Amino acid sequence: MTPRRFLPSISSLLALEAVDRLGSATAAAKELSLTHSAVSRQLKVLEGQLGVQLISRDGIRLRPTPAAREYCQSVRSCLQDLSRSSLKLKANPAGGSLNLAILPTFGMHWLAPRLRDFTERCPDITVNLSTRLAPFDFAQESFDAALHFGDRDWQGVTYLPVSREHVVPVCAPSLIDSPPTAPGELLQLPLLHLESRPRAWEDWFESYDHVAEGLHGMLFDQYSTMAQAAVHEMGVALLPSYLAQEEIEKGRLVKAFGEPVPAKGKYYLVWPTARPKRPSFEKFSSWIETVLELSD
Structure with missing residues (x-):
């Protein structure tokens, strides 16, 4: 258990964090609904408790020292954690x-x-x-x-x-005049890729015994945005069958080739x-x- 003498008051930490984030004691005082002198007192109390200079004083202007700026990174994280915990408690007073x-x-x-x-x-x-x-x-x-x-x-x-997960290539109906008769024909179209599945297309072609390496194209971080790109005729997307089926039923996408195949993983x-x-x-x-x- 950390000795209590090393646990500063919330008021002092809020004052230091606000001065560091906002750049001045005046702005910090306004945010915290305090006076400039009250903010200054909180900072002096914190310095006395820690035994470290945290603030450079130039008249009434207060600037955090380099050490204080580094300390503030941890302080800000702790305050955010405390705020989140308080919100969770308020949302569920019974606990759990x-x-x-x-x-x-x-x-x-x-x-x-x-x-x-x-x-x-x-x-x-x-x-x-x-x-x-x-x-x-x-x-x-x-x-x-x-x-x-x-x-x-x-x-x-x-x-x-x-x-x-099973995946299937889909595209906008207007992107293909007639369904391809072989998987390799999809290489003539722009292929859309998911960042977290860099080899998804290569694995799909491999499932049809077709070698395709080093494929490139537009990258997306989520399936939902990639699906929308496919709807807007930007290329062929390799989507999970449950997501593809929704868009197919709406008439926004069609299967570009074959039936869903198991994804690796x-x-x-x-x-x-x-x-x-x-x-x-x-x-x-x-x-x-x-x-x-x-x-x-």
Whole structure:
């Protein structure tokens, strides 16, 4: 436990963070609804407590020292964490929260339709969802778990297989006069690529025993934006079958070739191995396993 003498008051930290961010004590005082002298006193108290000069004083002008600017990075992060925790407490006074990092398209189409069942079964748990497109360090984030696609290449996590993915090339109806008779004919059209799946097209061609290496084209960070680009005749998109089918039924896209084929990789629910499961996540992971058993 950190000695209390090293734990500054929130008021002092708010004053320092505001001066650093806004560039002046006058602006900080206005934001905090304090006087200029009150901000100055808070900073002096903080300096006395830490035994370090944090502010260069030029008359009434206050400037954070280089050491204070570095310290403020940690202070700002702590204040943001405290603010988020307070909002979660306000949203669910009874307690119990679950923080999930999701892949936006799969989260919206697979998890979201099922999530109401979980909230009805566990009304005391507030589920918070945030988008993460790539693996991250759980030690640096406040997430309990994450949805991950690919191989078992995320270090330090436990894996629960959730779903396979099938992909199909689609494009705007006006982009092709007649359906191609061979997969290689798609190479004559612009191919749209997802940043997180750099070899998706090569793998798709390989599934048809057609070699295609070093393919290039427009890059997108999410399936939803790539699908919209395909709708607007910008190229052929390799989309998950569940997303492609929606656009096909609306008449905005058509299959460019063949039927959906399995993508390399799987969707997993992952969580940090070294961290004990919180009770809220215990309930969620058990619920996920039940959902998977019923779907099988």
